[in-house]
Amino acid sequence: MIIHVDAHIAYRFEEPTDFLLQMEAAAIPEQALSGPGLTTSASEHEAHISGEDAIGTRAWLRCEGDFTADYRITADIDRHLVDLDALNQLPPHQLPGATVPYLFDSRYCPADRFQSFVEAEFGELSGGARINAMVQWVADNFSYVPGSSNATTTALDSFVERQGICRDYAHVVCTMARASAIPARFVSCYAPDVTPQDFHAVAEVFLADKTGEPGSGAWHLVDATRMATAGEIVKIGVGRDAADVSFLTSYGIAQMQDKRISVTRG
Template sequence: MPVTVKAHIAYRFCQPTDFLLQMEAAPIPEQILTGPGLATSDSAHFARVPGQDDIGHRIWLRVNGDFTADYTITADVQRTLADIATLEALEPHQLPGETVPYLFDSRFCPADRFHSFVDAEFPDLKGGARIVAIHDWVASNFTYEPGSSIATTTALDSFVERRGVCRDYAHVVVTMARASAIPARYVSCYAPGVDPQDFHAVAEVFLADPSGEPGTGNWHIIDATKMADPAKTVKIGVGRDAAEVSFLTSYGMAEMLDKQIEVTTA
């Protein structure tokens, strides 16, 4: 499924400032990228570094003054989708090593606080069936409300208030999945149908491969906002939560001047 992405950001830095930029789609097998790519204004430093799990890239920049970045690509999304409800979870001792960090608590995802809730709310469900139930519970009980959360809002905060934006929905799904001993990570992405259109966030969970081969599994996109179709979602990067995969992380004062995101299908 071809998806066209056009993104523009503009910032002002009042003194020389280092920041990480992560707004390019990840060049991974499930999405083939073509197009002009990224163009930035002048900077004193520009260096790419690998993204988390080698998915995508971050860019270190150092800028003093106004900065702009424009990004245009077409992504041919070739993701294999599965009937998640039919998939089993791997027992924790069977998990590949690279998935283990996604079982632990992180800054915005206090999974340890949710063990009793998921066991009481989904007592007879395991694996993919529990993930589908978590998705449906969040989708039914939360209200999508722009401006209702802030940069420090955690999954526990969102759970109490029952509202948020894509970031918050993803954090809650990730947290409940980890509380169920299912590895889960936060994914930044582009997706058509997001309203209002912006950088988007979804969850991704690791479940057993249908082949039944011991210790093998795959990551699957879960979006409780119901705005992102996994077949049309273009991944940017992954992390334990939003702190690790922000489109811009500044190590100094930064003023946003403009942001425009356009994501369309052919």
């Protein structure tokens, strides 16, 4: 699947400010990228570093005054898609070491608080079947309401209020999966059917593969908003929750002036 991405952001910094920018799609085997890529206005400092799990790239910048960033690429998505219902979960003691951090509570995902709920609601299911049931539960019980959450909203807040935006849906799915001893990470991404069009967020869960070999498994994308499908998602980065993969993290006062995102099929 061919996906075109055209993104523009503009900020103003009243004094010299360090910030971390992550809006470039990840150069990984499942998505081949071409195009001009990222261009930014002049800044005092710019350095590129690896994203979490070596997926994606972050840019450290330091700027005073007006700052703009434009990102244009074409992504050719070739992702292996499977029916999650057919996949088991790995026993925790067989999980690869790199997946273990995605079982723990994080800033926005208090998984320990959800263990009783997931056992009562989904206790007869396991593995991919449980993941599908949890994603469907969130889709059925939540309302997508722009402006209904903010930078402090956790998965528990969203669960109580039964509303939110994509990051909140992803946080709740990650939290429920971790409460079920299934590793889950937060994915920032682009996708063509996001409404209103913006940076998007989904969850990604680690399940056993069909070989049944101990420790053998793979990550699989799921979106409880139902606005993105795994075969059309352009990954930017991954993390424990939104705090790890915000498109801009500022260590000072930042005033957004403009943001425009366009994601279309080829």
